[in-house]
Every structure is written in structure tokens, then in C-alpha cells.
Amino acid sequence: MRVRVDEDSCQGQQMCSIAAPEVFGSDELGHATVLIAGDIPEHLHAKTRRAQANCPEDAIIIED
């Protein structure tokens, strides 16, 4: 699993970093960043999917 943030959609809700703080962080503006380069470890997959589901802006893109 790989994940990225659609920067045009992200509004800095930070719902992703609350659901999966190991995977998502914040840039200077408070918009989401992905903390893990490359594949997301399996034990974080469920949290990552929850982060995607909880984003009101649909800004989290998961590539399996």
C-alpha cells in the first residue's frame, strides 16, 4: 500500500493525522503530509484506510 495527499483537495482538516498519526503529519500551513516514504507497513493499513474514510475533503489517495 502506498498513500499520497491530493494537495488541491486537502484543507488541513487533520482528520488523517488523528486517525493515523504514524502515517500523516502536518506541513507549515497545517495541511497533511505523508510521513512514510514508500510502502505503508501492513500493521498500519487499517489506520490508513480509516484516515482516508474520515477525510471530509476526500484528499487521501491510496494505491494498493
Add this chain to the structure above:
Amino acid sequence: MTTVEENSGPVTDPTSDYNIFDAEFVRDPYPTMSEIRESKCPIAHTDRWGGSWFPTRYDDVVAIAQEHEIFTSRSITVTASPLRQAEGPYAGIAAPPITSDPPDHHWHRRLILPVFAPQSVAKYEQGTRDLCNRLIDGFIDKGEADAGTDYAQQIPVRVISAMLGVRDDMADEFVSWVRGVLEVGLTDPIVRLENRNKIINFFREELADRKKNPRENDLITDLLNSGDKYPVSDQYVLGVCNLMLIAGIDTTWSAIGSSLWHLAQHPEHRKQLRDNPDLWPTAVEELLRAYSPVTMARLVDRDIEFQGCPMKAGDRILMAFPAANRDPRQFENPDEVILDRQHNRHVAFGSGIHRCAGSNLARLELRVALQVWLERIPEYSLVDPAAVTWAGGQVHGPRVCRVQF
């Protein structure tokens, strides 16, 4: 149709005649929101208070919030702004970026976002914790307190004062001014204008002071010095100060109050939080969902049919975030507080380009206020549930909320 007398008659059908200032709606808006949401007319309309639309389903509210070109922020309150009565140097001062539309909105927001990023607001955590402890020191020996006036009301105003670098003995006056604008002022344009002018007058002097005596690590000084990047004017900086008071005080105060009111009646939730401290971030989101304080308004830019509703240019829309956040199409058991709710796509802070800029600060204040309260006062209850008073309209939360412990 702007006076209280003209608008206060009984409501028979909320889908065609709702009144967000009705006493019962102010006390407990959720049954009415649910009735509208599950009716054939989930976007209600009223002629009261000059007329407005009231979308209640999650998908509709989010779509409106995200369509900022059609649903503009030229007005964000249910009643017309009395700004046109303001004259001279006050006439153009708004509350950027909440009142801004693109293209100016971009830099209006860009300048303040770094101040409110999660890593930036973290530095206010210890001060907020100390403040909460001091407030509790003041009443813990009495065995009784007002969770509203003695605690929830006292916290955000002091955090915001610290951020703005202004004297913290202004707290009571700030609270009074903000209530004048947002509580009484929504239905009384004269009170609203008077209190708005008090806010602007106060910050005009603060700006003059910072120009003479610039400070290090000071929000107002930093904003005044941002002119090399953006066309920053005194009007903009005054507007941001205005916004921080208007948007940063009774919103978070209401969220803290509602959460304390809820926890007073749910010993099982207090225990759950005591037993599982890791639950706090998830629990805070659930309390924000279930007791979303804010309903923001928009002004329709041009005639449009939205979900079958014939909206006209200049119509007002009330984005009922509290109703959206209890939509069963989006949330299972929406009226139940489930502190470990995993799927929670709430929009308590709105959606789209106007997502609440202070959301990370609000979350921090709410979490710390509740954590400190439960550390110091693990068991408590309402003195008299019927005696709790509520503010409503566009910001919903308890005001007088006596508890015993």
C-alpha cells in the same frame, strides 16, 4: 422582519417556518434538525429573520460548503450584517479570511494558517493546562461550580488573549463584546454594531502600540510586518483580530461546555476516558461531532436550483453542521455519543476553503479542558438538569451549567 417580536411566533412546520432563535430550538436543536432532515424537504426554508435556507443532510451541507463560488462568504450570519451602518474608518473592516472570497481569500488565509498548524498551537498546551488548574483551584473546595461560567467560558478567551499578546484582564470585556456581536447581536443590529465597534476600537489601539513598540514573537507585529509578501493593510490586521475574538471564543467555550454537560450525565464515559487515556484524540472528535457548536451562513451569488430548491441571488443559507454531523446516512447511531467511534468524517469545522482556521487550537483547548477537569473532578453531576441555560442560533452550547462534586 428583523425584530424579535416580528419573528417569535410559534413554529408549526419547521420545514417551511423554522426559527433558529426559538427557545426550544436553542435549548435542544437536534429533534427539529432530525425532523427536517428526515422529511420530504431536507433543505428547509423560512421567511423569518429576512429569510434563509437550512440544509440538514450531510451531503448537501458539505456540497454547499465546498461550492464557494456559488455560496459566497459575503455574509456569514443569519441576519443582515449592520456593517453598512458603520461609517468612516470602520466601514471596511470584516473578519478575514472567514468573510473573504477568492482571490483575496488565498492570502488572507495563507498568512494566518501557520499560526494555527498543529505543531504551532502545541506551545499553548502547558499554559492552557495551568489556566484550567487555576480555574479549578478557585472552586474545587466548594463542592459545586458552574461548569459554564466558572470554567468553559473562562478558557478560550484567555488563550486567545495570550495569542494576541493583549492584557488578560480584558477577558470579561471580550466575552461581553463577543456575546454582543454573536448572541444578542444576531437579532439586535444596534447591539451588534456597538460591540463590533468596541472590538475594533480596542484593536486599533493595540495596532498603534505595536507600530511604536514592535514585539518579538507577536502575532499582531508579525501580521503588520507581512507587507513585503502580501498587500497587508491595517484593515486586514484589525479584521484578523476581530475574527480571533468572534470565532475563537464562544465557539470553543460552547464545545467545552457541551462536553462537560454530557460527561456530567455519563459516568460510563468518564470511566472510559480514565481507563483509556489513548482514547482522547478520538473522543474529542466524537464530542465535536455530537455537539458541533457552529452553524455558518452563506450568501447565494446567483440564481441556482440546488437539490430542487429555487435559490435566488442574495438568499441566505445556514449550513447546519450540527445536523449534518447527526445524519444517519453518514453516521451509525448518530444521536449516540460513542467515544471510540472509528469512522467519523464529521464537519464540525466546516469543509472546503473555509475550514475553521483555528480547528487545531480548538481541539487542544477542548482536550486539555476536559482532561484537567476529569483529573481534578473525576465524579460530578448536574445540580438541576432543567436549570441549565443554552445559547443558540449560530453557536450552540450551555451558558449556565451548575454541577456538584
